[in-house]
Amino acid sequence: MKTKKRGNGEGSINQLPNGSWEARLMIGYNQDGKPKFKTFQAKQRNIVSKKLTDYIANKKALEPENASRDTMAQWLKNWLIDYVAVNVKTLTRVSYEGIINNHIIPHIGNIKLNELKKIDIENMYAKLLETGKKEGKNGLSVKTVNNIALCLHKALDEAMKREYIITNPSSIAKVPTLRSTNGLKKEIEILTIQEHKDLIAVCDNTAYGMGIFTALNTGVRIGELLAIMWKDIDFEKKTLTITKQLNRVHDYSPNAPARTRLGIQDDTKTKSSTRTIILNKHLIERLLEYKKQQDEHRKNWGAAYNNLDMVFARDDGYYIDPATYRDNYIKKLKEAGLKQYTFHSLRHTFATRALEAGIPIKIVSQILGHANVQITMDTYQHVLPELQSEAMNKIADYINS
Numbered sequence: 567m568k569t570k571k572r573g574n575g576e577g578s579i580n581q582l583p584n585g586s587w588e589a590r591l592m593i594g595y596n597q598d599g600k601p602k603f604k605t606f607q608a609k610q611r612n613i614v615s616k617k618l619t620d621y622i623a624n625k626k627a628l629e630p631e632n633a634s635r636d637t638m639a640q641w642l643k644n645w646l647i648d649y650v651a652v653n654v655k656t657l658t659r660v661s662y663e664g665i666i667n668n669h670i671i672p673h674i675g676n677i678k679l680n681e682l683k684k685i686d687i688e689n690m691y692a693k694l695l696e697t698g699k700k701e702g703k704n705g706l707s708v709k710t711v712n713n714i715a716l717c718l719h720k721a722l723d724e725a726m727k728r729e730y731i732i733t734n735p736s737s738i739a740k741v742p743t744l745r746s747t748n749g750l751k752k753e754i755e756i757l758t759i760q761e762h763k764d765l766i767a768v769c770d771n772t773a774y775g776m777g778i779f780t781a782l783n784t785g786v787r788i789g790e791l792l793a794i795m796w797k798d799i800d801f802e803k804k805t806l807t808i809t810k811q812l813n814r815v816h817d818y819s820p821n822a823p824a825r826t827r828l829g830i831q832d833d834t835k836t837k838s839s840t841r842t843i844i845l846n847k848h849l850i851e852r853l854l855e856y857k858k859q860q861d862e863h864r865k866n867w868g869a870a871y872n873n874l875d876m877v878f879a880r881d882d883g884y885y886i887d888p889a890t891y892r893d894n895y896i897k898k899l900k901e902a903g904l905k906q907y908t909f910h911s912l913r914h915t916f917a918t919r920a921l922e923a924g925i926p927i928k929i930v931s932q933i934l935g936h937a938n939v940q941i942t943m944d945t946y947q948h949v950l951p952e953l954q955s956e957a958m959n960k961i962a963d964y965i966n967s
Contacts, residue, residue, distance in 0.1 A: 577618050579611060587611045589618035592733070638682060639675035641730070642666045645721045657831050660815050665717045669694060669706075680731050682722075687739035691715065695742055708742050715741045754945065755911040756918050757904070764902040773878045773886065774894040776856045778912065780878075783849045785916035785934050788888050788909045789813055790839070793830050795875040796857065804850055806843045808935065812885055828885050839935035853877075917942070921949045 577591035589606040606617040650659050673690040691711055698706035719736040726734050769779040777791055789811035798807045814826050864871050872883035880886055895909050920930045931942035
């Protein structure tokens with residue numbers, strides 16, 4: 567079968583083995599989830615091409631009787647209730663709600679679902695990259711816009727499966743990439759070795775000092791750090807198991823006293839983020855000392871103490887809000903005489919030091935919980951040329967010794 571290339575969303579025209587021509591356009595999905603196509607056949611290519619073009623041009627007249635003429639805002643809100651709420655994890659639901667309310671609806675919410683075009687979506691992506699942040703002064707990262715594109719595609723895919731629309735315009739809209747944005751990528755921030763030492767020097771035996779010290783020695787994310795329980799640490803095997811994270815999330819229960827609540831999410835950012843990390847002897851020693859102090863603290867509080875088994879907790883044993891933790895982290899930076907690095911910079915700093923120390927990049931990737939080594943290589947490519955140079959010199963010294 568010979569295929570004649572056409573633009574995305576315009577269908578395809580193929581020459582069949584018998585010499586005739588067939589045009590086809592995906593118009594949705596069957597109940598079993600397989601794609602459903604509209605096809606036209608004729609002996610001449612120009613005939614099937616015209617039939618296909620006419621079909622697309624008049625698709626509104628050909629839409630199923632149940633085609634939705636809701637606005638995008640109406641459809642997306644319905645999708646959150648009818649599909650997302652019953653099919654995804656709470657953390658994903660919160661993420662989708664934020665994306666839809668903060669980024670998609672403000673740009674294309676007034677457009678009818680069955681009138682949304684590729685250009686509308688691409689214009690939205692461009693604006694998000696330019697002025698997408700809440701204050702409107704700076705743009706969102708390419709990665710964030712890609713997450714928005716993924717959410718939109720899923721919502722429109724569901725509309726297509728329900729036959730509210732014939733095609734999914736987001737599948738043909740060009741999603742921004744680093745290459746399409748002139749290779750611009752936000753520089754990751756890493757503490758210098760001296761700054762690293764200066765910060766460690768102010769890491770006292772409080773929940774904040776020990777948490778920072780732990781992050782610098784494990785590369786855990788802030789949500790993972792604040793979800794660590796003492797049962798997650800095996801002092802004999804010297805391991806820390808990461809299986810959850812602490813977040814402030816929406817409380818969807820009907821009688822909830824507040825819209826959000828602080829709680830443990832029994833899953834991590836990704837499947838690969840669930841991992842076991844070997845702890846170094848310095849961290850083990852400090853954690854044991856810190857635990858003794860916390861045990862004494864617990865006794866002093868008596869029955870008023872919240873026995874949640876949290877490693878990094880408030881004075882009363884309850885969870886520490888990530889926002890509160892970040893505020894105290896900034897105070898530690900000031901105490902050390904450092905600028906305001908993000909907490910995530912500690913993760914980048916740990917990874918950079920590990921690579922500089924000669925730890926194989928695959929091991930570093932596993933410790934960080936990356937889905938694959940390529941993510942680690944892309945993120946820390948600033949370190950790799952220098953490491954490669956050192957490795958080549960070592961090889962030369964060994965060969966010529």
